[in-house]
Amino acid sequence: MDIAADLILAGALAAAWLAAGLVADGLPGVRTARELRRKSGVLSALVAAGAAVFVAVPLVTWFVPGESTAPTATLLPAVPGLIVLTLGVRRLGQVRRGAGAFASAPQTPVPPALRAAAAHPLILVPMQVTGLAALVGLPIAARLVEVPGADVAGIATTVMGAAVVVIGVRAAVRHSRLSLLALAPIGRSRPRVPVD
Numbered sequence: 517m518d519i520a521a522d523l524i525l526a527g528a529l530a531a532a533w534l535a536a537g538l539v540a541d542g543l544p545g546v547r548t549a550r551e552l553r554r555k556s557g558v559l560s561a562l563v564a565a566g567a568a569v570f571v572a573v574p575l576v577t578w579f580v581p582g583e584s585t586a587p588t589a590t591l592l593p594a595v596p597g598l599i600v601l602t603l604g605v606r607r608l609g610q611v612r613r614g615a616g617a618f619a620s621a622p623q624t625p626v627p628p629a630l631r632a633a634a635a636h637p638l639i640l641v642p643m644q645v646t647g648l649a650a651l652v653g654l655p656i657a658a659r660l661v662e663v664p665g666a667d668v669a670g671i672a673t674t675v676m677g678a679a680v681v682v683i684g685v686r687a688a689v690r691h692s693r694l695s696l697l698a699l700a701p702i703g704r705s706r707p708r709v710p711v712d
Contacts, residue, residue, distance in 0.1 A: 526657035537644035549618035589653030
């Protein structure tokens with residue numbers, strides 16, 4: 517298998533997961549329930565495309581003769597990809613069903629609780645980390661970096677670890693802020709007890 521085929525597979529994986537990470541990042545910022553349902557559907561399709569590329573990599577390398585670095589390049593994004601497929605997809609389905617509850621009134625603003633659910637770190641973080649890890653796999657697929665044994669691979673892993681921490685903290689802070697906004701009306705609606 518030649519370098520171009522490996523780059524096509526690794527590039528398709530990176531493109532699908534980077535796009536999923538970008539759409540997931542914009543999910544809590546939508547204005548209407550219709551837009552939230554549409555964006556969560558697009559996000560589900562991108563996750564399915566990313567999962568399909570994960571399945572396609574070993575199949576293509578099995579059918580096409582020659583040595584391939586594509587399976588090595590897809591090992592790094594496989595772990596966060598599994599987290600997306602096991603935990604993130606379920607949460608994304610809950611958000612989509614919640615937005616679908618407003619189908620009869622599609623211009624309804626997104627309720628604060630649904631906005632907080634769309635900003636949950638288990639939706640955002642694994643998708644963005646998978647895209648970042650797939651991007652790091654591109655030099656491996658291009659045979660610019662050999663794994664294991666390359667100093668560049670260690671540096672890339674360290675930088676990626678720091679990026680994961682930044683992405684996780686950012687997502688947790690945003691989710692926490694939106695969760696507090698969802699609870700704020702509850703605190704204001706307590707009935708006042710008359711004092712005699």
